[in-house]
Each structure stands twice: as structure tokens, then as C-alpha cells.
Amino acid sequence: MDFALERILQRVQRPARYVGGEYGQVVKDKAEVDVRVAYCFPDTYEIGMSNLGLRIMYGVFNGLGGVWCERAFAPWVDMESEMRRYGVALYGLESGDPISGFDIIAFSIGYELSYTNVLNMLDLAGVAVRSSDRGEDAPLVIAGGVCCFNPEPLADFIDLFFIGEGEDAACEIIGLFRECGDKRDFLEAASKLDGVYVPSLCEAFYNDDGTVGKIVPRQGVSFPVKKRIVADLDSSPFPVDSIVPSTGLVHDRVVLELFRGCIRGCRFCQAGHVSRPVRSRSCGTLVEQGIESLKASGYDELALLSLSTSDYGEIFQLCDGLIQWCEPRRINLSLPSLRADNFSVELMERVQKVRKAGLTFAPEAGSQRLRDIVNKNLTEGELLETCRIAFEGGWNSVKLYFMLGLPFETDEDVVGIARLSQAVLHTWKQHAKSKSRGVRITVSTSCFIPKPHTPFQWEAQITMDEYLRRVELLRASMRSKAINYKWHSPEQGFVEAALARGDRRLGAVIEAAWESGSRFDSWDECFSLPNWASAFEKCGIDPKFYANRERSDDEVLPWSVVTAGVSEGHLRRERDAARAGKKTPDCRELCSNCGVGCVANGK
């Protein structure tokens, strides 16, 4: 290890996360490698290593001959200041080599509040943050992840965005990269691939009122860029022999991915819309992958991942298959993302024979009226019935998640959250197996953030003051001490909302915020609203224009340069249905012709 690095590691918190060397990391012979990739995750090691996407892509890249993919994470603030002081540049964890000498720097960007970390990591690597300042010798900087469904705010910094799922495209992109003589050639050639968006090959024009006038592609480039998906998830690679971190993860466990996409169509949910259509892994494949991963990792916990685990068709067979192997080996099974229905409690009882972990449900809205508007197909009856079974089964803690500021929300809906929580408490009083230990009902609210490619993409976010007014209204309506109400501050949500639906002009704001010290904005202890406010001001841009303004029907949306496959017509129909308070059936019940073209449904 480098001596300067050794010295600074003695002074930082949790140095183990900065050295690599874990079991399962991939080390290749440099002499046999012609393309070096730095897979950069713009958050801490702990968060990044818990990300399944990182593990999948690490396996995919390293599965390609001649390609060596290493990892880099955002160093925590103490480490950053030591690195800057001693001139240690950002390095790949596997080799310790500075990533500025790599061929490709690939970011995986899952949330808008990590944008400043993207810039910071480039800078720590000694690579110019703006694409236009990077010469032919600088690494190619690419990005993927759910944030790229609106690539515009990062357009100044990223050479190439990859839209959608990267498993199949990684090989094509690397292949082109090898063939092409220089960056320009490569970018032009790559822009012809499905799923690739090259921001420098188009130009944005603005109207006098500040809205986007048009975004014009250069000749030969066609819009919108279609997202890529893996058609057959069952045969697509899964990293059973992945890295086993030696330090620090919140959950040391194997994660199995049941399916991608979601049949539900909640109108606020970006993940559900951009990942359509549903594609599943078969039960047999999953049991096999689960057992192989457990053997290869030595973990004693296995979690099932998807957007809505109860919707997995063969969930009971899957659990039985896994429990059979896990139970004699003292391996726990955990099931996040359950819907609040009876079925879920039955499932939980099956898998958690000993420990009664808390129940978590997300009704999202307090009244049936508003739940219908957002198409959250959950009734009060179902929720209370689920709670009854759970309380009878000995559970005594429930967490309920809600959003404030959903479109068309009235004060009555807000108070409805208190009423619903009270009803849950009442259910406990009537049905608790034992009341001696009391009950803990935690209600939390956050401010709704309208996201691109959802039926609510045109809506205004409520202002921070309005959010706080609703928080106060709700707080005053809470009557019982057994109900603990926690609300998230609206500040991060406000900046996130502005960035999420931003255009290219926000690049300057992100850069200004980063320059004046914004880092790790998703971390409460690091986020500073004043810092962001002055960055916006410095650039002459009003964040409210992006966060709190309703878009008109004919406005050109910055993210229209890419499509997630769901048609604009469908989004508009869904928005109209929301206005009318009408639900849309889930995809299994009835296909609503959203446009992604479900193979299974023949659409």
C-alpha cells in the first residue's frame, strides 16, 4: 500500500472501507487487460456495497475478457480532507491505482442528492468535472442508474448516459470503445446504440419564460433514446460469488432479486414506471441462486428484493424452498417490501419463526379518496385486517409511511393520517395477544417529490412552508402517546425536487453548490440548504421554478430526450384518472396499454 495512504488511514474513521482486499474482489493481471473501468458509486462504501446493481455490473464487466473493473466510493469528509492535504488521488480499491489513468469512469447514480458527490469524486480523481474540459487523454466518463432517466442536469459533466439496465449493453459499449480511434468517434458511434444518450450531441434552447423551447439532436442522432432492458431475467447473470465486505455494512446478507418492474402502477412511483414491464426470475433459479450465494458468502441472512415482494407469483414455493435449506443452517430469511394484506402476515409468520421484527407498511395517503387518486390499491379494511392478524400473532410494533403534498391533497386527507393511525391503535387494543409490553406505532411523513416519467411529472411540489403547515396540522390531530409521529425535514426534498425535474442549466448550480462545499447531500449531517440556496442565487436560477411549478400541458419536458417505454399518452391518461379519483387496475388484472410492450401480455 502507498505510504501516504497508510499515513492518512491512521487518522480517519473506519479506515477498512478505503483499502479493498475483501474476499471475492476481482484482481486481474494488468498485462492481460486493455480496458480498465472504475465503477464509481457516489456514496459511502457501506451504501455502495449494499447495492445490488453495483454487484451485478461488477460481475458483468469483469466477466468480459481484457476488462478489469474496480470500485471507487465517495470518501467521507474526514478522508476527503486528508486526501486533499496529502495529495492522494481517488484510486480503485482493487489495485490502489489512481482512476485518472483508467479508460472509463462509470458512475451509478441512484438519487439526485448524490450529484455533488459525482463532481467531487471526479475532482478527487484529478479529472476535470466538465466534459468540455476533458481532453482526449482523460478517461471517458459515463453514468447509469435511475437518475439518468432525466440526464439533463448532469449533461455538462457526463460524456455518455446509459438509460435502463446495463447487463447486455456493457459488452457492446466496451466493444465500440475498443474499435473507435478517439472519443468523438466513439461517442458518435455509441449514440446509435439503444439506451445511449450523448448530451454533447444535442443542444437545448429556451423560451423567454424560462421553460425549455426545444432540444435539438445533431444529425444522425435520434430522439427519444429508448431505455434498455434485459428481456429474459431468468437467464441473465446474477453474481452468486460476489464480494464479501469485511467491514461495516448495515446488513450483511445475500440479496436475491425476484423480479424487475411492478404491476401496481402507483402514480407517484418512479421506480415502478421506469422499470416496467415485470420480468421475473423463476422459483427454481432463485432457490439455486440463493443457496449458491449463501455457500459462497458465508452469510447468515438472505433478503428478497423487488418493488413489491407479495406480487411475486411463486412466493410461497420460493419461501418454502429457501427455508428448507436455511433453517437447519440457522440462516434467517427477511422480506422487505411487503404489501399490507393478509397474505403478507402469513408469509412473515412462515419465515420468522423466532424473532418478531417490526412490521412496516406504506399506505402513502391517509384517506381512501387520496389513495385512489394516487392509485395505491390498499384499503383501510385491508390494512386493519393485516394489523389485526399481526397483533394476534404477537407483533407489537408497526411503522407506517406516508407522504404529504400528494397532488389534490386536502386538509381532510392530512387529518386522515391521524385517524388511520388511531384505527391501527384501536385494532391493537382489541386484538393484541398481550398488552403488557404496550404497542409502538410510528408514523412518518416526507414531502412528496414529483418525478419524471410518472403520471405526476407535471405537478407542483408543495412549498416547504405548506409542508410544515400540514405537518403541524397532522401533529395537532395526533391524540395518543402510543403513536409516535416523525416527519422528515422538507429541505432535502425541495432540492431533490428541483434537481429531479431540472434541465441543463442546473449543471452550473450543481457545480456552484459543490464548489462551495456541498457533499453527501442525502446525509442530514452534511446537507446545507443555505449552501444550495446561494448556489441557485449565484446562477440566477430560482429553485421554485423547478420544484413548485406545475408544468403546462404543452411544455417541453427536459427528460423527453429519453423514454422509459411508457407512453406519454398513458401518463396523461393516468393523470386524468387521478384528477377524476379513478383507480387503474394492476397489470395482472387488466393491461392498460401503457406502451412498454409486455411480451407476456402480448402487448
Place this chain on the structure above:
Amino acid sequence: MENKLRLRYSKVGKSKYLSHLDLSATLRRAMIRAGVSLKYSEGFNPHPYMSVALPLSVGTESVCELMDVGIAEGLELEGLPERVNRCLPEGIKIAEAYFPSRKFSEIAWVEMSGFLYYDESVPYRACERLSARYSLDCIEVKKRTKKGESIIDIASFVCDMAFSESDNIEVAAKLSAQNPTINPANVMDALAGEYEELAPDFTSFKRLELFDSGMKVFR
């Protein structure tokens, strides 16, 4: 205990940054990966029995760590270190596995070596002056214990200390392992006040061997 197995292993390079908890989890998973059946405690949250001889500070290397682990009956010892080593991260390596006959409490001394680095240049006649400092009859340093801070005289808890000079200073010594536990940081704390000038800017240490009170190698 019949089904207690003692592992002697090294923890060097990148793995020196692993905390005690990290290390236990890492070894446990490696043994599971290698198919070694561990013995679990009874009760609510069963965990395997694992006990480290002497806690090692984060950042210090060692080639003489000992850990006892509870194993299920009928375990095949033949080739066990090799099997587990294939499943360990960089820097941790098991040298041998055996059924122990002695208790950890019999460990009295830890032999260590280390380097003292100075940002400017190595102080004038450093070896000589360091040797002089550490051969005084009374060497008082502040030491943090469970009860708070106290002043202790470490003179009789450090022996066979030797210095040699190259680009930096190399040091070797045996330190009291238990009652009290003296670690290299305690020893360096003696370079304060009038000895400030000898205090290095950066140090690195490595444990080499464990001894009992009769200075026989402890296994």
C-alpha cells in the same frame, strides 16, 4: 474444552484495518464458506463461540494472533488451515489449527517490532537517546483504563528494547501482554515533555510472537 479449536493466524497488510468485530465476522464467514461446522450457542440469537487471545489495535499488524473457536464434533482437522485460507480476504492467513492445552491467561509478553518515521529528518543520535530514555528506572506515562486516566510506570513492563537507524528508526521490544496491557501507543507516550523532539510523526507496528512468564513461546 474438547471441541475448542485454536487458530494461529496473521493479520497483515490491508486486513490490519479490520476492527475486532469485523475480524470475528470475517473469520466466521470464512469458516462457513470452507465448510467448517461451528458450534453455536443456545438461545434466542445463536452465535458461534469465538474468543481472541489479545485484542489488537486497528492499524497494527500481527503474525501471531490466536483465536479459540467452538467447533462441532467430528471435525476433520487435516488440511483445515489450507481450506479456510482459500476463503479469507487479503492479509489474513491461518498458520495452524490445534487443540489447545494452555489458557490465554498464561500469555505474559508480546514481542513487537515497528518503525518510527519523522517528517523532517531522524533526530540527531536518535537511537542512542531513545535507548537512554527507555532504560531509565522509572518511565511514567498516562494510561487510559476502564476507571479513567492514571499514571503508570512502564519501566518493568517493557523489556529487550532495541533501536536501529536507517531512513527511519526501527524498534523491537517485548511488552507486557496482560495486567497491565502495554501497547506501542503507551510506549510512545513516554516521548513527551523533554523527550518531545524524539516523538515520531508516524509509526507502524507489528506483533511477532507471544511468550509466557518464563519467556517460553506460548501456543
